Amino acid sequence: MSRASDRAYEAIRSMILSGELPAGAQLAEEALAERCGVSRTPVREALRRLESDLLVTRTDTQRSFVADWSIDDVADAFELRALLEGKAARRAAERMTDAALARIRDANRRLGDAIRRPVPDVTVFLDANRDFHAAILDVAGSRRLAALLATLIEQPVVWRTAHHYGREALNRSYGEHEELIAAFARRDGPWAEAIMTGHILRAYHAYADAHRGLAERDQREAAE
Amino acid sequence: MSRASDRAYEAIRSMILSGELPAGAQLAEEALAERCGVSRTPVREALRRLESDLLVTRTDTQRSFVADWSIDDVADAFELRALLEGKAARRAAERMTDAALARIRDANRRLGDAIRRPVPDVTVFLDANRDFHAAILDVAGSRRLAALLATLIEQPVVWRTAHHYGREALNRSYGEHEELIAAFARRDGPWAEAIMTGHILRAYHAYADAHRGLAERDQREAAE
């Protein structure tokens, strides 16, 4: 990660995910280059990568802007993610090894530890959650499937609302992961697929609820 | 398409699809720049795009090579394409408009004309086929789904074997398209999905058969 273009990619990406660069903001190469402490060349490369991640859009005249993820876009992304992660879970169950299963169990153990603390540690939760899903994707053994899902997993809005999930939603995630592990242990592809699909779609509704809640709060605050 | 990086992209891509640059060949930026008549900067950009298309792979030390699509890779791509195009067909059926249906019908009419000639015109066939699927993707109305499928449709090996499909395979494609049109006309999502999934998977086996045939011929020729 020491190459300048990687630094630029990470820097710009985190500025977008954190909301420091709000949706619709123009991304001028020169300005970004200065903020990242590199020249325009690596910034250009980073912008192209972010564009293929759909975090950045370009006008027909090649100007770049922070992509605007409407609630419909998010729903769309979740729908596709449910489809593809379901497929990944099925393939993973059919190809599961004991070593991979251990890795998946370990990720969910860490996830469980994070949410059982007096105050749930959302950062650790997100981290363990990512590992859990990454391990499954590895076992699924399809470079292409992994590449497709990569563009769907990191969503700016989702990232920012994750911290507002209730404890119940976190617990349910843990439980569904445990059920997935059971399906993997039995090498039951269809079962794993069904649970994973439901898991993603439930996560979508958890997000939509949290998002609605935040929007209402914003409105109340704006009214004062 | 007049920008140098677009020219480079098209040029390199067609060199790969045509087999002029065989699988495994190294893609040195300097050499490509000379062949395309542009400088290294647009070539670099083109290579990154081709990499995200999975037509080019990079080693851990950043050298680029023409991707080597094994038969398993192709099977993998078709499997995902069947899943995603099935989804697209379902969405398209649910959102179908009369104008879009007319466009889809027109594409298949052109496709039918191409294969009914004394000698089937494979170029026109492929063109009309692309339009047919593109029209469906448009109606499906998901930018993300379109972006995901874009990386799966153009496959070097498939392109090269398309000319060896038998007339029967071409006719069957036409027939399946007609059945899809019937499903669209009735706005029947599940029906459209089922036909599309089957259509893609059958196309895969048509490819696999043609490919096997070519491989055997190559072996015979090598033995002489």
Added chain:
DNA sequence: ACAAAGAGTATTGTATACAAATACCGCAGG
């Protein structure tokens, strides 16, 4: 007042030079 035109500014595209990293090749030693 409004639209079109145009100058000036901002932004992106391309070429090129140089720096850094990596691969290749030959040679010495086991």
Added chain:
DNA sequence: CCTGCGGTATTTGTATACAATACTCTTTGT
């Protein structure tokens, strides 16, 4: 014959200059 080690040649990464393009705001004509 294989293995490890330098040194050289290739190849990629980055910065920068300049060209081309798009945007903005003012001016001018109707």
